[in-house]
Amino acid sequence: MDPQHDDVARGSGSHVAGAEGPVPAASAPSAAPAAPSPAPAVGGPLLEIRGLDVEFSTQQGTVKAVEGASFTLPAGGTLAIVGESGSGKSTTAMAAIGLLPQNGRVTGGSIRFAGQELVGMPDAKMRRIRGRSIGLVPQDPMSNLNPVTRVGQQIGETLLTHGLATRKDVKEKVLAVMERAGIPDPRKRARQYPHELSGGLRQRVLIAIGLACRPQLLIADEPTSALDVTVQQVILDQIDEMTREVRSSVLLITHDLGLAAERAQHLVVMHRGTVVEHGDAQRILEDPQHAYTRSLVQAAPSVAAARLLPESYAAAPAPLAEDATGALTTVALDKSALTPLVEITDLTKVYASRGQDDFYAAKEVSLKIPRGKTVSIVGESGSGKTTTARMLLKLIEPTSGSITFEGKDVLTLKGADLKDFRQRVQAVFQDPFSSLNPSFTVGRIIEEPLQAYRRGGAKQRRARTLELMEQVALPAHFHRRYPAELSGGQRQRVAIARALALNPDLIVCDEPVSALDVLVQAQILDLLKDLQAELGLSYLFISHDLAVVRLISDYVCVMKDGELVEAASSEEVFTNARHPYTRRLLASIPGNELQIGDVA
Missing domain, CATH: 3.40.50.300 (P-loop containing nucleotide triphosphate hydrolases)
Structure with missing residues (x-):
């Protein structure tokens, strides 16, 4: 199979509001009775995929992105799909939520959600399920939030679209959703645009949109891949807390095996569009059976691993020096080393702010980069x-400080x-x-x-x-x-x-x-x-x-x-x-x- 990307379902420049795209405020529907969410059979699976085939039409011909994929997500559980780019993991999820692009289509198999068959379901009926019963948290908030619409309005569109708010009470319900998503000072944030928020806050907005309707299933597609570890932990904890509160199941798509092992009970491994291994997450990661799964586990980086070194590498001395008070000083080289390629000394960047204290983006940073x-x-x-x-x-x-490259003043x-x-x-x-x-x-x-x-x-x-x-x-x-x-x-x-x-x-x-x-x-x-x-x-x-x-x-x-x-x-x-x-x-x-x- 051609290593066709599994992100194609997102397209480019799309925006997510209730997993459907923003509805202009002027045309947003008034509150109407929401369609009742389907309920899974007692003891039955919430999401069941059997023999799923998905194809894309491209300039190079037809590409089979998913072939014969099968797995089950129990009600109340968390299932992670892992695999490299082009493995079909995102395409599988987008097929389940009915968001394949125009050049993609399901050509075979079954997708059952709470006992209902989704393949072939009329668009009007699918729209009532999407966002209301199945929520989505996509990967890139800047591509999936409307840059010219305030954050609060984008959350409100989801509630209005699915009849969970009226125009009279939508603002208060938006604030409640934002507070539940752990967004600080929701009244202030609701009036802001996406570019005014940090990456972590933008991701929380997507979580708020995805869970605003208290769906039975949340699809989280690489929700923290671009976030630092502390913010990542907060976001994942927030998803866990909110999904427990609304009793949602989670379909987590990730390339991070550590994250999958920590957050999911069930694991599906996909390779070139097919499911090669599935079952208990910890069992698979401790004792992978398929050769591809073993290669994923072997390639996963770990803080316990040693530095990647060529055989001829000679360990360099530590670059840290302390003065008599124990304060950090410029990163130092040993005396035998050549002049450093780059030397940064007391580098400072200050942004002036009207009516507030100046913001120091960098303050007296000093380090050297050896050759x-x-x-x-x-x-x-x-x-x-x-x-x-x-x-x-x-x-x-910079506001102050110096940078030299091979001894020359870069500035x-x-x-x-x-x-x-x-x-x-x-x-x-x-x-x-x-x-x-x-x-x-x-x-x-x-x-x-x-x-x-x-x-x-x-x-x-x-x-x-x-x-x-x-x-x-x-x-x-x-x-x-x-x-x-x-x-x-x-x-x-x-x-x-x-x-x-x-x-x-x-x-x-x-x-x-x-x-x-x-x-x-x-x-x-x-x-x-x-x-x-x-x-x-x-x-x-x-x-x-x-x-x-x-x-x-x-x-x-x-x-x-x-x-x-x-x-x-x-x-x-x-x-x-x-x-x-x-x-x-x-x-x-x-x-x-x-x-x-x-x-x-």
């Missing part, structure tokens, strides 16, 4: 880690010197969809840096493009596809290939593997490690996934509220964390206390 090493920055959303990276990339100007670079700097320092951003030109093919996106810097002729550039695609595990025929035709993980691989095109000295990686499943994630981390050993690359690696940071990093810097609170070798941070905040981050990792089978 050929990886320095990681970890911390919660708003800790300043991305701000620091963007100042290094010269995308935003004063202009003209040819600045162009040379941008060639030698590349970036991989967190959201590949917003960083890729949607009107360019994959081949053109990867080739663009080569054209900009006039590297080789047309044949050489195409050969280099195909080589890069192979390096990041993208099939050659994806060369003609567009970003909208790829899954989130596939788009991220395109972004990584583009960053590697010019053979840079330093790559700033801002959450580069957050959208990738564990197998592709392992391939990318291995690739970054091998390139570092071969080419002497340096990395500034930003991530909320501490297990990934453990695998890739030589040094780890922990940021909180714009300040550097701990910096040391990776080994020191993960085995002997000093700061309470670092210890809290480590304790928040999903599945950290669970035993997952050793299949090495």
Whole structure:
């Protein structure tokens, strides 16, 4: 089967309101008697999928995205579907809720919800079930919330659409739903737009929409993949609390095995559109039977794992130094090391705010990036880690402090010197969809840096493009596809290939593997490690996934509220964390206390 993406059901630029799309306020229906929710038979399954086949019509022909999938979700239970990008997990869920795109269709099998057959159900009847009896929390809140509609109105649309509120009482009911979803100061937040909220709050808004109607089933499609571990834990706890309160079952779609083991009682493993293993979650993870499941477990990163190292690697000294008072000072190199590639000293970024105290996004941050090493920055959303990276990339100007690259002042670079700097320092951003030109093919996106810097002729550039695609595990025929035709993980691989095109000295990686499943994630981390050993690359690696940071990093810097609170070798941070905040981050990792089978 062609590794067609399983995110295609979302499309691009769609918005979710009650899992259907926003209804303009002027046309939202007034309250009407809601259709009674179907009830499962006593002791019977809530969701039962048997022999499901789903196909997509593409420019390359018909793609079988799901073949013969079968599993059962008991009433009141939580079932997780895991698998790599293109495995069919999201397509299966979107088929169950009737949200396949126009080029997708169910060609065989059965989907029964509370005893009712959903395959072939008339659209009008399906709309009454969707949102009312089956809720949805999608992956990307910025793509699934209407950017020009206030948050409260979007929640209200769901209640009005399903007759659970009138125009007189909708505002108060929206506030109650927001409060139940753990959104602080709901009156203030209800008047705000999505861009005014943090990633965690936007995700809570989607949870509020998905559970506003107290559905019997909640489909949570990668609900925390882009969130840091502490916010992730809060969001998952919120989903657990709300689903227990309304007695909902949960269908959880994730590529995080630790999360699946911690939150689900039942597990379904999908590979290339088929279910290869299913059953008790802990049993499968402790003793996987299928070869593909064993490969997933083996590839899953762990904070207990050792740093990924080439055989010739020699361990570097710890970069932390303390002054006489015990305060953190600039990350230091041993005397035998060469001049660091990058040195950041007292870097500060302040945003002025009318009528309020100035906001310090970064405050006196000092660190060095040695040649050929990886320095990681970890911390919660708003800790300043991305701000620091963007100042290094010269995308935003610091308020004070200095940045040097090979001894040159980065902040004063202009003209040819600045162009040379941008060639030698590349970036991989967190959201590949917003960083890729949607009107360019994959081949053109990867080739663009080569054209900009006039590297080789047309044949050489195409050969280099195909080589890069192979390096990041993208099939050659994806060369003609567009970003909208790829899954989130596939788009991220395109972004990584583009960053590697010019053979840079330093790559700033801002959450580069957050959208990738564990197998592709392992391939990318291995690739970054091998390139570092071969080419002497340096990395500034930003991530909320501490297990990934453990695998890739030589040094780890922990940021909180714009300040550097701990910096040391990776080994020191993960085995002997000093700061309470670092210890809290480590304790928040999903599945950290669970035993997952050793299949090495």
